[in-house]
Amino acid sequence: MDALNQTRVTEFVFLGLTDNWVLQILFFMAFSVMYVLTLLGNILIMGIIVFTPRLHTPMYFFLSNLSFVDICHSSVTVPKMLEGLLLERKTISFDNCIAQLFFLHLFACAEIFLLTIMAYDRYAAICAPLHYPNVMSMRVCVQLVFALWLGGTVHSLVQTFLTIRLPYCGPNMIDSYFCDVPPVIKLACTDTYLTGMLIVSNSGTISLACFLALVTSYTVILVSLRKQSAEGRRKALSTCSAHFMVVTLFFGPCIFIYTRPDTSFSIDKVVSLFYTVVTPVLNPLIYTLRNEEVKSAMKHLRQRQVSS
Numbered sequence: 001m002d003a004l005n006q007t008r009v010t011e012f013v014f015l016g017l018t019d020n021w022v023l024q025i026l027f028f029m030a031f032s033v034m035y036v037l038t039l040l041g042n043i044l045i046m047g048i049i050v051f052t053p054r055l056h057t058p059m060y061f062f063l064s065n066l067s068f069v070d071i072c073h074s075s076v077t078v079p080k081m082l083e084g085l086l087l088e089r090k091t092i093s094f095d096n097c098i099a100q101l102f103f104l105h106l107f108a109c110a111e112i113f114l115l116t117i118m119a120y121d122r123y124a125a126i127c128a129p130l131h132y133p134n135v136m137s138m139r140v141c142v143q144l145v146f147a148l149w150l151g152g153t154v155h156s157l158v159q160t161f162l163t164i165r166l167p168y169c170g171p172n173m174i175d176s177y178f179c180d181v182p183p184v185i186k187l188a189c190t191d192t193y194l195t196g197m198l199i200v201s202n203s204g205t206i207s208l209a210c211f212l213a214l215v216t217s218y219t220v221i222l223v224s225l226r227k228q229s230a231e232g233r234r235k236a237l238s239t240c241s242a243h244f245m246v247v248t249l250f251f252g253p254c255i256f257i258y259t260r261p262d263t264s265f266s267i268d269k270v271v272s273l274f275y276t277v278v279t280p281v282l283n284p285l286i287y288t289l290r291n292e293e294v295k296s297a298m299k300h301l302r303q304r305q306v307s308s
Helices: 002-006 021-050 058-085 094-127 138-164 181-185 193-227 230-258 268-289 292-307
Strands: 011-014 090-093
Touching (some): 021 268, 058 090, 058 094, 058 138, 090 094, 094 138, 138 181, 138 193, 181 193, 193 230
């Protein structure tokens, strides 16, 4: 025990995505473009929603929050990954690693809850249209957003506590490009089986339960569409299919990684790219290219700029 107390890890070293220098340069260019598109695309969506009064509805209120979360979520991991792709030794201090882990889970959990709320919003709008204005009033929307941030904070504090309570005396090589609970606790100088089970009961349960809730809500929506008009079915399917694409891309990797205590695969860091890099850049494309209202608002804003 004395030896453990005397040799505490002060920094971690990322193994990164690859050791091949040519691939690192190619990854740097590709992920840099994707990160810039993430920032520009999500900022554009927020701007369109803010400056278009007819988009001031619950669905677009949640969509603007999703864009904000995507910017934050991507910014927690991607800049550090890009820096590491240009460096031979990819290091991060212990304190910065814990901070990255905290904010990663904060924004990831917030996005999970937000996607679940968005599915409920579509369920209420399609299956109970007469009660929708009362069920999803602006006051309720604000309360739901406050609740998701509160839930994300509590979840992240739990994950951080489970990580920092363990002793770390070496090795300090993280087989990833960012700090997350599963690869970090593998480096602890103690048995982590119980901690791994607690992670599954927290992160894994949240991911799986919310995904099942989403699938259930979309199933109910699809069944109810038989009673809708042809135009109503077309509009509902367009909106819900876009939502479900995002849900699949985000929840799939989360469930794959966080429902396996004390088990890791070499493909984990590749799978992690989907919810840290790919999904944030795809969200603006999915919601703009498949949404007639957003495309119409973009066209209207461009016309206003040209005329002014």
